[in-house]
Amino acid sequence: MSDDAVKLSAAEAIERIRGGDLAPDELFSAYRQRIEDHNDELGAFLWTAPGAAGGTDGPLAGVPLAVKDLFCTEGVPTTAGSRILEGHEPLYTATAVRRLAAAGAPMIGKTNMDEFAMGSSNENSGYGIVRNPWDPERVPGGSSGGSAAAVAAGLAPWAIGTDTGGSIRQPAALCGIVGLKPTYGAISRYGMVAFASSLDQCGPLTRTVTDAALLLTELVGHDPCDSTSLGLPEPVRLPSRTDLEGLRFGVPNELNSSAEGVEEGVGRAFDRTLDVIRDLGGEVVDVALPHAPHGIAAYYVIAPAEASSNLARYDGVRFGHRAGNGTLLDLYEQTREEGFGAEVKRRIMLGTFALSAGYYEAYYGRAQRVRTKIADDFRTAFADCDLIVTPTSPTVAFRLGERTDNPLAMYLSDYCTVPMSLAGIPAISIPAGLAQPADGSGPDRGLPVGLQIAGPAFSENGILDAAHALERAIGFDVTGAMP
Amino acid sequence: MSRELSTVLDHIEKIAELDLDGVPPTTHVIEVENVMRPDEPRPSWPVEHVLEPSPEATEAGFRVPSPGQ
Numbered sequence: 001m002s003d004d005a006v007k008l009s010a011a012e013a014i015e016r017i018r019g020g021d022l023a024p025d026e027l028f029s030a031y032r033q034r035i036e037d038h039n040d041e042l043g044a045f046l047w048t049a050p051g052a053a054g055g056t057d058g059p060l061a062g063v064p065l066a067v068k069d070l071f072c073t074e075g076v077p078t079t080a081g082s083r084i085l086e087g088h089e090p091l092y093t094a095t096a097v098r099r100l101a102a103a104g105a106p107m108i109g110k111t112n113m114d115e116f117a118m119g120s121s122n123e124n125s126g127y128g129i130v131r132n133p134w135d136p137e138r139v140p141g142g143s144s145g146g147s148a149a150a151v152a153a154g155l156a157p158w159a160i161g162t163d164t165g166g167s168i169r170q171p172a173a174l175c176g177i178v179g180l181k182p183t184y185g186a187i188s189r190y191g192m193v194a195f196a197s198s199l200d201q202c203g204p205l206t207r208t209v210t211d212a213a214l215l216l217t218e219l220v221g222h223d224p225c226d227s228t229s230l231g232l233p234e235p236v237r238l239p240s241r242t243d244l245e246g247l248r249f250g251v252p253n254e255l256n257s258s259a260e261g262v263e264e265g266v267g268r269a270f271d272r273t274l275d276v277i278r279d280l281g282g283e284v285v286d287v288a289l290p291h292a293p294h295g296i297a298a299y300y301v302i303a304p305a306e307a308s309s310n311l312a313r314y315d316g317v318r319f320g321h322r323a324g325n326g327t328l329l330d331l332y333e334q335t336r337e338e339g340f341g342a343e344v345k346r347r348i349m350l351g352t353f354a355l356s357a358g359y360y361e362a363y364y365g366r367a368q369r370v371r372t373k374i375a376d377d378f379r380t381a382f383a384d385c386d387l388i389v390t391p392t393s394p395t396v397a398f399r400l401g402e403r404t405d406n407p408l409a410m411y412l413s414d415y416c417t418v419p420m421s422l423a424g425i426p427a428i429s430i431p432a433g434l435a436q437p438a439d440g441s442g443p444d445r446g447l448p449v450g451l452q453i454a455g456p457a458f459s460e461n462g463i464l465d466a467a468h469a470l471e472r473a474i475g476f477d478v479t480g481a482m483p
Numbered sequence: 484m485s486r487e488l489s490t491v492l493d494h495i496e497k498i499a500e501l502d503l504d505g506v507p508p509t510t511h512v513i514e515v516e517n518v519m520r521p522d523e524p525r526p527s528w529p530v531e532h533v534l535e536p537s538p539e540a541t542e543a544g545f546r547v548p549s550p551g552q
Contacts, residue, residue: 088536089536090536091528091532091533091535091536183513184512184513185513185515198511198512224520228511228515230513230515291501293497294497294498294500294501296494297494297495297496297497297498298498300491300494300495301495301498316538317537317538317545317547318536318537318545319536319537319538320536320538321538322538322539324548325548326548327548327549327550327551328547328548328549328550329550330548331547331548342484345484346484346487346488346491349488350488350491350492362499363495363498365508366498366499366501366503367498368508368509368510369503369506369507369508369509370498370501370503371508371509371512372506372507372508372509373501373503373506375509375512405487406487406490407487407490407491408490408491408494411491411494422509422512423512424512424513457513
């Protein structure tokens with residue numbers, strides 16, 4: 001098996017398998033070999049499957065899937081990137097993973113991530129860093145950094161991740177692939193280790209927009225095990241649009257190429273895609289999201305508050321790591337002291353502070369009101385446009401270690417993605433080109449820039465269609481970083 | 484860590500700048516109607532299965548040190 005098969009998009013691989021030109025087990029073995037050859041350097045996988053489990057006759061034809069280690073998998077180690085869950089083997093499998101396996105996408109491995117999905121660089125993993133395939137001295141983004149790096153480096157044809165404030169879209173942007181965060185509730189969260197339950201959403205990381213639609217088709221749906229899951233009101237369509245005639249694209253004044261923190265190279269690539277939109281017949285209009293600049297502040301109250309409650313379950317009693325040999329209180333304290341990393345402790349403290357008596361209204365209460373304002377802003381903006389476009393990340397991939405001592409700088413990586421999460425609306429990131437970081441220190445060819453396309457709740461089909469037309473016109477080479 | 488937390492808290496204070504009088508807090512981002520299902524008993528996992536991932540278990544439950552020791 002040559003490396004050619006691993007350069008195929010998943011849709012192309014499915015077509016070859018159906019035509020009898022490619023056997024699913026050959027494809028699985030080819031990817032297993034790629035993981036063996038490159039994972040030591042990249043750090044993308046924490047566990048790899050010995051063989052393909054499940055049938056290959058479903059719509060996904062046996063094309064293997066990488067799964068973020070936040071998804072519970074029965075009898076397979078599930079750590080959420082945390083030492084507190086080292087060696088933990090869940091008793092059940094997440095609905096998302098089960099649905100994809102049943103559709104013919106067997107799990108090839110579990111991918112590295114920021115601990116409990118808290119981070120934007122994958123440097124908060126309890127199991128080591130992940131390197132960006134475009135430049136090994138740079139971060140892949142996070143928290144779904146392992147999934148993004150695996151897909152970009154050709155160690156998996158596609159992957160699933162989770163997005164709470166940008167954890168699918170930002171790593172997809174930094175690694176030059178496609179990442180979709182669906183409408184809140186489109187996909188079941190059952191078996192997804194909870195971080196901030198009012199924001200967490202599963203979604204695909206793929207090399208093409210069509211591949212994202214293929215995974216989304218199988219992922220969406222109501223699940224009796226998650227009462228917040230809704231599915232989508234209409235079936236997912238495979239995107240086919242090649243022009244943007246009749247569509248209005250809103251560019252928010254607060255999140256455009258001259259917004260605070262947006263690198264010059266990223267801004268230029270973004271403005272070029274606005275020209276592409278016009279060339280394809282789309283209209284570009286200015287819109288306002290006046291509360292978007294307060295998104296990060298509101299998010300870093302709401303998400304840590306929910307996390308401080310969700311993470312109370314890691315106490316060393318029922319599963320995972322246990323430490324301490326004195327009283328029950330020793331057991332709790334020692335277990336959590338040893339098991340959690342610095343960022344998780346930071347967020348638990350922030351969250352408990354924001355929820356404490358006397359501060360609750362000033363922090364949590366106000367943040368939930370800001371959230372209402374941000375959702376209202378989007379509703380107003382969508383009266384004047386069909387879709388909203390922004391850069392996905394204000395910067396290209398930054399250097400390893402560059403932001404680890406400055407949590408706020410790290411949090412601002414999600415400046416453009418957090419508002420959509422707070423509003424619960426769907427958004428995709430697609431590669432928009434290559435650019436240099438602000439200090440010009442990137443590799444000669446540059447580093448990937450992501451374009452974010454957001455729409456109203458349940459507008460996944462419209463987003464996928466527009467993304468497909470743009471992907472085709474931009475012509476980005478997603479295999480450009482494969483070793 | 485206190486310095487890092489202070490920087491973050493200073494940024495969070497931005498939400499105090501806004502006039503939010505009369506703005507309802509978000510409780511759920513997507514408008515949904517509650518749906519009830521019949522409350523029928525269903526089989527659950529056997530106790531010993533649920534105890535499998537426990538760091539320390541007895542035949543009847545999770546074992547922990549005494550709170551008072």
